[in-house]
Amino acid sequence: MERNLTLIALFAALIAALGLIPKFTLGFGVPITAQTLGVMLCGTVLGARRGGLAALLFLVLVAVGLPLLAGGRGGLGVFTSASAGFLFGWPVGAFVTGLFVEKVRAGSLAVTSGIASILGGIIVVYGFGIVGMAFVLDKTLVEATLLVTAFIPGDLIKAIVAGVVTAALFKARPNSVLSRA
Amino acid sequence: MISLTSPIETRAHAWPAGVKLLGLCLATMVLFSQNGIVFHACAFLCIAATYASAGLVFLRYGAARLWGLWPFVVMVLIWHAVTQDFVAGLVISIRLLSAVALANLVTLTTKLSAMIDVVRFLATPLRRIGLKTQQLELGIALVVRFTPVLAHKGSQLSDAWRARSPKRAKWNIVVPLAVLAIDDAEYLAEALKARGGVD
Numbered sequence: 001m002e003r004n005l006t007l008i009a010l011f012a013a014l015i016a017a018l019g020l021i022p023k024f025t026l027g028f029g030v031p032i033t034a035q036t037l038g039v040m041l042c043g044t045v046l047g048a049r050r051g052g053l054a055a056l057l058f059l060v061l062v063a064v065g066l067p068l069l070a071g072g073r074g075g076l077g078v079f080t081s082a083s084a085g086f087l088f089g090w091p092v093g094a095f096v097t098g099l100f101v102e103k104v105r106a107g108s109l110a111v112t113s114g115i116a117s118i119l120g121g122i123i124v125v126y127g128f129g130i131v132g133m134a135f136v137l138d139k140t141l142v143e144a145t146l147l148v149t150a151f152i153p154g155d156l157i158k159a160i161v162a163g164v165v166t167a168a169l170f171k172a173r174p175n176s177v178l179s180r181a
Numbered sequence: 182m183i184s185l186t187s188p189i190e191t192r193a194h195a196w197p198a199g200v201k202l203l204g205l206c207l208a209t210m211v212l213f214s215q216n217g218i219v220f221h222a223c224a225f226l227c228i229a230a231t232y233a234s235a236g237l238v239f240l241r242y243g244a245a246r247l248w249g250l251w252p253f254v255v256m257v258l259i260w261h262a263v264t265q266d267f268v269a270g271l272v273i274s275i276r277l278l279s280a281v282a283l284a285n286l287v288t289l290t291t292k293l294s295a296m297i298d299v300v301r302f303l304a305t306p307l308r309r310i311g312l313k314t315q316q317l318e319l320g321i322a323l324v325v326r327f328t329p330v331l332a333h334k335g336s337q338l339s340d341a342w343r344a345r346s347p348k349r350a351k352w353n354i355v356v357p358l359a360v361l362a363i364d365d366a367e368y369l370a371e372a373l374k375a376r377g378g379v380d
Contacts, residue, residue, distance in 0.1 A: 002370040002379055005316055009323035010331075010366035014359060016324070017331035021339070021354075034355070041359060057320050064296035064321075065185045065288045068328065073249060075185045075288030076202075080209055080280040082253045135213075136280075137257055138273045147256065161352050168356045169363070176363040 004050055007178065011042045011054040012061070019070035033070035036155060039090045040121035040162035043097025044113040045169060047179035052095035059087060085132015089125035096120035101166075101179040109170050109180065114163025121162065122155045184293040187242065191235040193290035198299050201287045212280050218268055221275045228282050239289075246285050247278055254278070297321060316379055327365065334361050 015038035042051035058068065067074040078084060097113075097120030104112050126148060134144035170177045193201065212224065232243040254274045261270025297318070304314040335358050342350035373379055 002373040003367065005320055005379060006323065006366040006369040006373065007363070009320045010327055010362045010369070012320070012324045013327040013331050014362045016328040017335050017358065017362075018355070020332045021335060021351075034352075037352075037355065045359070045363075057317075057324060060300060060317075061321060061324055064300060065291065065293055066325070067185050071249065076205065076284035077246065077281040077288065078284075080284045081250060082277055136273075136277060137253065138269070139260075161355065165352075165356050165359060169359055172356070172360050173363050176367065 007046060007176070008050050008054045008057060011038070011046055011051070012058040014038050015042065015055070015058045016061075016068040019068065034158070035070050036090075036121055036125065037158040037162055037165075039094050039125070040097055040117040040159060041165060043094040043099075043120050044101050044116055044162055044166040044179060045177050046094075046098060047102050048095045048098035050178060051098040052091045055094040056091040059090065062087070080136075082133050082136045083129065084136065086125055086129035088132065089128025092128065093120040093125040096124045098179055108167065110163040110167035112163075113166035114160050117159035117162040118156070121159055122152065126152070126155075185288050186292050187239065187289040189235060189239050189242075191239065191290050193235075193286070194292070196290075198291045198295040199302065201291060202299060205283060205287045208283055209280055212276055212283075216272060218272050218275075221272050221279065225275050225279045225282075228279055228286070231286065232282070243282060243285060243289070247282055250277060250281060313379075319379060323369070330365070331358065331362055334358060 015035055018034040018038040021034045039055050042054040045051070046054060062068050062074045062078060063076060065075045069078060078087060097116045100116035100119055101109075101113055104116075106112075130141060130144045130148060133139065133147060134141050137144065137147075139147070166177070170180065175181065212221075215221065215224075229240070232240040254277070257274050257277075258267075258270050261267050261273075300321070301314065301318065304317060308314050335354065338354040338357055339350040342354060
């Protein structure tokens, strides 16, 4: 019980800490932060329920006014901004990522986690993000999708990194990778 | 950990957090139900005047927190300039700025402890059905305590990397950072258990 709580809390803190790693720019000038990598790792390492709760706990702390998002952003304003949908997608994305890793036991953990991160961390999160952006900016879903495609390559890299990191963590601390425990 | 609450005391600091949040929900719903340029211009000016009533420093700080929205505003304005519907683009941009400015206003004028009390209040139905929400509160405290710890460990890891490599550390430090987070979580769990556990 205590372990569940502390792992959820520490992974929420990990999402915040990853936001402080300096931004990294893709070849064509799109800045990406490591925070969504943290969301993917919540799912791949902690599993569906705990991973989703960790992302949710992180959002609660952002909402109550802590500047935990990359660039020191936070507070309620980020939940009415054009990118708010992505944030709402984080807990669901982490849940789906974790569910995939829990259910699909075949193959290497790195590959499974990478695919899970693409499903949960990209497809689900972008689904929420696109709906949110379409609503706030008054665009159709297709138009909103066009506006966010520039960020997909960066997130694909993060999904691959999430797969590799999860496999390395499983080697280093097998008992703590709860999605496979 | 520094919260985003403004150190400049305004009258709104004394108002109950629940009332401010409820007002924010209603105001945001109204903003998104209207489409007139006149309405949105007036609404934006009212919000700016509210910020200004707490002083120029407060207004400037509020404006600085909106600066991050410029990519969206530029994108929408260009989009609507191309589609020959510039007024609609203006409405969308102003509405976005108003909605974020209003929400920021609540964050700026509400203390962290008051916000956490609201979270506790919102969790009341969960307590009624028998769930223990102390864990949520302990979880919040743990994240607040351990975010700076992990951030510090992250910067130590990237310093250690820089000492050995001419290149900057990118993803390489994520594995050790996550291992440190897992270890901290396991130690903490044992420490909590040794002190009587959480439930």
